[in-house]
Amino acid sequence: MADKIKKQLDGKPWTAHFDREKDTLRVEDEVSKKGVTISLPGIIAKWENQKEQAVSEVVYYIEEALTAMTEAQDLGGKEKKLFPVIRSTSFPTENSEGTALLFDDHTAETRIFYALDLGNSYRLIDRKMMERENWGHERIRETALFNLRSLKTVTKKDTVAGNTFYFLRANDGYDASRILDESVVQSFHERISGTMAVALPHQDVVIFADIQNDTGYDVLAQMAMSFFASGRVPITALSFLYEENKWEPIFILGKNRPKDSGKDEK
Template sequence: MSNTVRQSLKRRVVELIGRELPDELFCEAEEDGLRVKRRADGTPVVPDIPLEPLYRRVEEKPDERRTALYAFVSRVLAAVRGQTADRSLAGRERRIYPVLRHASLLRENPDRWVFRPHTEETAILYALDHGEGYTLIEREALAEAGWSEEMLHRRAMANLEGLPVPIKTEQVGPNRIHFISPRDGYAASRVLLTSMLEEMERSRTGDALGVAVPHQDVLIVADLHGETGAQLLARLAHDFASKGPVPISPLPFFWERGELVPFLVVQHGPQPRVRRKKNRRD
């Protein structure tokens, strides 16, 4: 995609978002994305919003440029509404869910949000659902509610377990690839449903159960046969991570003895090889 087309898309996104924002907020373009900030002090309302997923979709399907543009803008506005909505937790116990984020988010804001370690790549945060978007729960809101972190986690998991788990399965050679992609904002969160993964582990026929959480709106679980299957999952994880509106991790995982173990596909001589990473949790 040419730089001219990218700049045109960026200007249009900023224009469309700016039209819908309340007076106290504004949208500002940056080199690789954009930010929504408060006019009073310039503080960002949501984390940096990358434009690369929009660029990729328009490049792959130029005939759907308008649809992709408005869908992207809609997601950004939903995120803004979530962050600016009332964050009180009292009486909203049934609207709290766990969400995954890349661990780098916590390195940038180590004291802001309530979180729980997950893998070296990922962390569990918590969302207060507002219908159109959600708010990541901050430590201040938890203290105001008088809840412990363990209480928050139990309530979030109970709500997640009540959600349906729609699965679409595709066969690629001997490998069975299961895509879980409900449009509720918590697709990747289903990876926390240990009983589901254990059931898939028991029913697999291949050498390993693979898992990927490339972005917020999809969870991939795969019955993998040999290194070829692992390499297939790695390609899927990388491809999906580059397209999602809220990327989580481009790395795939093996589900082994109740733990997610990340792996890499590395070039080793004439043939690529699968190599497990140490899973150090903070």
């Protein structure tokens, strides 16, 4: 897989190094040394089904990311291009230069980062970008959340064994971020008659679930794992319950019963 990706990057001013121990491919700009690290197992899994399309997608991601990294980005006059993005808690809190990224805690499994939209890609906002414009954390947070509310919500619905699942997927890079839009969350809360749950498997989808029976938990867990394995930017394979305006991560174990992720199974 590393060789397939390298072949499509031929002619670019970038170097690629395969780490056999970690199963990753590091692609860097030859001058700035900025780059991206790609985990290969997930791409190989997608290649089994999508073949060359899976390789083309990751090459496109690499090209857009490196182009964005090597061009100077400022916030001035770009308030409407700020958006929040959801990432796992294992996601680095510094960029490749060692500069701290701007983020807020969200759940035990997720964090909220902030991004400057560049059209076909975006760049996560770091402390240096903030300092150049003298922008505060609160201003960026409020602006990004305001812009999020302006995005269209595209929903598809499916019903399995009496349980209803709603898929939010506008393919704008901020689908998972929709759970930060309180109006979207409340719209689902009002229509759900059973237990309200959600899955955030990767950045390009969020699944709201109306759980009516034990089978619903199993179906949601299977969906979350499947999407997590195929996502370009995975977040978490865990699901969440919505209680008192908060998201609580759960393990779905044993006989379809949800368990609090912070407790040991008895």
